[in-house]
Amino acid sequence: MTLVDARGLRCPIPVLRLARLAKDALEGAELELWATDPAAEPDVRAWARMRGHEVIEVRPLEEKDPGNDDDVDPRAAVVIKVRVSRTS
Amino acid sequence: MTSDSAHRVLLEVAGRAPWHPAAREAFGALVEQGWADPRRLSAEGRRARLLLEAARESLGVHLGARTEEIHLTSSHTQSLHAAVRGVVRGRRRTGTRVLASAVERAAVLEAARFAGELEEVRVDALGRVDASAMRERLAAPGTALVALQHANGEVGTTQPVEEVAEAAAASGVPLLVDAGSSIGHVPGPRSWDLLAADPGDWGGPSGVGVLAVRSRVRWAADWPEDEDPWFPGGVSVPLAFAAATALDAALADRRESELRRRRQVARLRERIAATVPDVDVVGDPEDRLPHVLTFSCLYVDGEALTSALDREGFAVASGSACSSRSEQPSHVLAAMGALTHGNVRLALHRSVTDEDLERFCEVLPRVVAEVRASLGAQGL
Numbered sequence: 001m002t003l004v005d006a007r008g009l010r011c012p013i014p015v016l017r018l019a020r021l022a023k024d025a026l027e028g029a030e031l032e033l034w035a036t037d038p039a040a041e042p043d044v045r046a047w048a049r050m051r052g053h054e055v056i057e058v059r060p061l062e063e064k065d066p067g068n069d070d071d072v073d074p075r076a077a078v079v080i081k082v083r084v085s086r087t088s
Numbered sequence: 089m090t091s092d093s094a095h096r097v098l099l100e101v102a103g104r105a106p107w108h109p110a111a112r113e114a115f116g117a118l119v120e121q122g123w124a125d126p127r128r129l130s131a132e133g134r135r136a137r138l139l140l141e142a143a144r145e146s147l148g149v150h151l152g153a154r155t156e157e158i159h160l161t162s163s164h165t166q167s168l169h170a171a172v173r174g175v176v177r178g179r180r181r182t183g184t185r186v187l188a189s190a191v192e193r194a195a196v197l198e199a200a201r202f203a204g205e206l207e208e209v210r211v212d213a214l215g216r217v218d219a220s221a222m223r224e225r226l227a228a229p230g231t232a233l234v235a236l237q238h239a240n241g242e243v244g245t246t247q248p249v250e251e252v253a254e255a256a257a258a259s260g261v262p263l264l265v266d267a268g269s270s271i272g273h274v275p276g277p278r279s280w281d282l283l284a285a286d287p288g289d290w291g292g293p294s295g296v297g298v299l300a301v302r303s304r305v306r307w308a309a310d311w312p313e314d315e316d317p318w319f320p321g322g323v324s325v326p327l328a329f330a331a332a333t334a335l336d337a338a339l340a341d342r343r344e345s346e347l348r349r350r351r352q353v354a355r356l357r358e359r360i361a362a363t364v365p366d367v368d369v370v371g372d373p374e375d376r377l378p379h380v381l382t383f384s385c386l387y388v389d390g391e392a393l394t395s396a397l398d399r400e401g402f403a404v405a406s407g408s409a410c411s412s413r414s415e416q417p418s419h420v421l422a423a424m425g426a427l428t429h430g431n432v433r434l435a436l437h438r439s440v441t442d443e444d445l446e447r448f449c450e451v452l453p454r455v456v457a458e459v460r461a462s463l464g465a466q467g468l
Contacts (some may be wrong), residue, residue, distance in 0.1 A: 011409055011417070011429035012463070016387050019468040039409045039417035039428045046427035050366065050386060 003067060004033045007077050011039040015047050018082065022053060027086040034061055036077050044080050057081040097444040100405040101289075102241050102269060102380065102435035103164065108291035111334035115293065118326035126325055127315060136325045143325075143332035150335050151276055151283060153300040159318040160328050161297035164268045164286035165195040170318055171264050171282045171299055172199035175233045178307035179262075183230030189217035189237065189247065190423040193266055196235045197419075203310070204232055214372040215245040215424045223255040231261045238277045241269030241289075242407055242420045242433060243371035244353075244380035253279035262305050269435075272338040273379055274346060281305050291438075292334035296327040345438050350378035352436060352445055357381060359449045364456050368427045379436040382407065384421065385456050387465035388430030396455045397432070402448055405433040430459075 002021055006014035014035040021031050033044060041058055048055050061068060061077035098106070107115075122139040124132035144158040151158070161167045176184050184204030188196055191211050200206035209225060211217050217236060226234060234256050239246040249265055256263040262281035270276065272290025277283070281302050288294040299318065301307070314320030338345075354373075361369045366386035385393065390408025397404050407418030408431040417428035460466060 012387050012389060012465075015429065016463060016465055016468070019387065019465075023468055037409065038415070039422075042417060042422040042425065042428050045425055046368065046384075047386060049425070050368065050427070 002029070002031050004031065005067070006033060006035045006037070006040070008036055010037050011043060013037075014040045015043045018044065019047065019051075022051070022082070022084050025084040027084065029084045030056070031082045031084060033080045033082070034077050035080065041078055041080060044082065048082055052085045052087065054083045054085060055080065056083050095401060097402045097440060097448065098437035099434045099440065099448070100403050101437045102405070102433075103286055104288045104294055105291045105437055107293060107330070108334045108337045110337035111292050111330040114333035115326050115330040118329045122325040122329060124325075126322065139329050140325045143328045146332040146336060147285075147298055148300070150339060151271070151285060151298070151300050152278065153283070154303075157300050157302060159299045159301060159316075160323040160331075161299055161319045162295060162323060164284060164288065164297045166319070167284040167286075167297040167299040168193060168195040168264075168266060169199045169202075171284060171301070172196060172233060172235065173203045173310050174307035174318070175262055175264070175282070175305065176200075176203040177310045178305075179232040183232050185231045186233050186235060187222065187225050187231055187261075188235040189222075191215055191217070191240050191242075191420045192235055192237055193241070193268070194419070196237075196264070196266060200233075200235070211423050213425055215240050215243045215370070215420060216372065216375075217247055217252075219248040219251045219255075222252050226252075226255045226259040226261055231259070233264055234261050235264040235266065238265055238267040238270040239274070239377045239380075240371070240420060241377075241380065241435070242418060243382045243424070243426075244376035245372040246270075246375050246377070249277045250279055253277075256281075269380065270377060272335060272342070273349075273377060274342075287331035287334060290335055290338040292331035293327045296323055296331045298331070346378045349436050349438070349440075352440065352442065353379060353381045353434075356434075356445060356449070357383075360452065363449065363453045367456075370421065370424065370426045381434045381436075382421075383432055384408075384427035385430035385432075385459075386427060387463060387468060388456060388459045389463065390429055390431050392459045392462070393430060393432060393455065396459065397448075397451070400451050400455070402451070405435075407431045407433055430456075 124136040126137035186200035190208040264282040265280040268286035271285040283300040285298040390406040409417040
């Protein structure tokens with residue numbers, strides 16, 4: 001699992017960072033994005049559709065999530081997991 | 089490079105278009121003739137009242153309503169707020185649920201949350217509401233009002249108003265149709281119980297709105313009583329008259345203007361999809377408003393894009409969070425599953441020429457590439 005922490009960053013930067021990781025990822029790799037931008041979820045879904053990747057989970061960030069520090073209110077952040085596809 | 093004083097191409101005039109010359113002329117005459125309070129019994133007051141009645145009658149003819157069903161407001165937002173609040177209060181014994189498509193204007197959704205309980209009905213990827221889902225929800229008891237726009241002003245997709253009107257009538261639920269983006273551009277909807285239309289959109293003045301309410305609709309004010317029960321205090325007579333005159337003028341050559349802009353938008357959709365990489369051209373390609381077009385560019389900052397186009401002489405808007413004051417992305421794009429960043433929203437003014445659009449099509453791919461390069465987004 002590879003993590004992009006894009007909390008506090010605004011569109012289109014969270015999607016852009018995720019795309020940079022996806023570019024070199026292997027088929028089936030799972031990427032995780034943390035974001036506070038309200039546009040992140042719709043935009044990751046649209047990006048995944050345009051690139052053939054699959055959104056496998058969207059949930060609120062929890063305090064117990066490993067790597068979560070207390071700088072950002074976890075309730076304001078979402079976790080979006082994507083499975084990379086190289087076939088399209 | 090075009091500066092502000094040079095030729096400006098008006099590509100985003102939704103809800104706030106330049107005044108039609110006929111409206112300007114009418115307004116000037118009315119400042120002379122119709123300045124008085126139409127509630128007064130003086131000769132000046134009676135003259136103002138006659139002019140106001142003439143404006144309502146003319147609006148009624150064009151909207152398919154009787155004069156007494158036409159109410160004038162101070163904005164399209166106020167029309168929508170009052171329609172929702174008045175009907176929810178009037179029908180509170182039946183229930184306070186408001187059914188609305190997920191892509192209604194924010195004024196409808198916010199008024200529904202304020203006055204009752206909002207229940208949003210999903211839309212498909214083209215932005216069209218699921219009419220059968222709407223019908224199913226209408227069959228359940230407890231609904232005060234159902235709201236459905238005639239067409240979506242952001243993406244252009246028309247809605248199945250007739251189908252929903254039939255289901256609403258069968259369930260005895262009044263239907264509010266927001267025709268703020270369509271009246272003046274395409275023939276209006278036939279079936280409605282309340283109809284809101286926006287003069288600012290058809291080349292009339294801002295500061296006036298139109299709400300038509302069928303006499304059969306049960307409603308009650310949740311605001312103080314007034315001689316003008318729907319909109320306490322009444323409206324400016326010169327603005328109302330200018331709004332009606334502008335609609336006359338817009339409808340006089342509506343068909344021609346519709347065909348021209350429909351052809352222009354179809355060509356734009358095709359060119360943009362072909363020349364801009366990674367672009368989402370949004371909305372129904374066929375069953376749509378003639379003058380509205382929206383597209384989103386992957387890995388592009390909407391604010392940078394609209395500013396760059398503005399510097400090139402093109403007035404455009406955006407539904408991206410990073411380019412609006414709200415910080416929220418367009419709820420319409422999000423509900424459709426469309427990309428919300430890098431969004432450009434167009435509503436073509438009638439004055440836009442083929443040459444203007446040719447230049448837009450030449451400039452756009454370069455501007456998008458520049459914004460992507462500045463973000464380091466090439467090759468992703």
